Amino acid sequence: MKNKIAIICLAISLLSSCTPGIWEDRSDCPGWFSLDYSQVDPNIEQLHIWFTDNSTGEVLFKDIVPSSAYQTYYEIQLPRTDNLRYYVFGNITSATTITEEPTLNTSIVKKEKLSADSLYYQASDIISTRQEFTYDTVRLHKEFANVDFIMRGTPKKGDDIHIDAYGTTAGLYIDRRYIPGQMTTSVEDKVTAEGNSLFRFRLMRQENIEDLMLKITGTVAGIPVEIEEFPLGEFLKKANYNMLSDDLKDVTVTMDMSFNFINIKIEDWSSTYPVDIEI
16 A cells, blocks of 8 residues: 555656656746857857846846857756747957846946957847757857058157047947947057058947047157047948948058048958048
């Protein structure tokens, strides 16, 4: 009799638990979610990933995945839902501040004065996890632009030159909504082999491209002197730069101080425009 009671208790335990068993109802139990990271560039330092309920915006789980794990599957148990969505940022390092929230208002903000991190990003489609096992693949997109700003000709107001780049998007929420605020990047000049001044920085995605400005200053007897305020965003917009592209393209801007023209090269094509440069 004792053996029969033990068998009945074991059967009830199996049917009421989330441990796999025969004929059990597991609709209220977590399902397995597996992510394939094999297509992620191993040079991307690490991935921050947020799993969310798309209907409420609630963050269900957050994790950090090191690059050493990219060749293995990432597996986690998640609630069964028709509204799962995950967000991934790669290469969040020293130039970015994360402010964690239990919702989509977790923010990714560039630190003042520093060049932006080389961020990569993915927002998944809405996924159902009703089944026992769910699979998806991480495919990241380039969320930054490398900008080379080259000045030809030595400004008359001093050789010690630097620029400050300004924008009106301070950062992004994890669902890639824009965070309004001043974006500032300070860059000292580096002399190229041709004797030109090269300013190189990374630009985080901006909502209003036309708001991008460069303030060029020099130093005379230790006193900063303004050389030029340059509307970089207006010229990028004129050159049809697409700030909404999945993968932002790199830009080379060459400003000739002697002949008053600017050339904008967006990876594989370029445009030249006259400008009025006062020195």
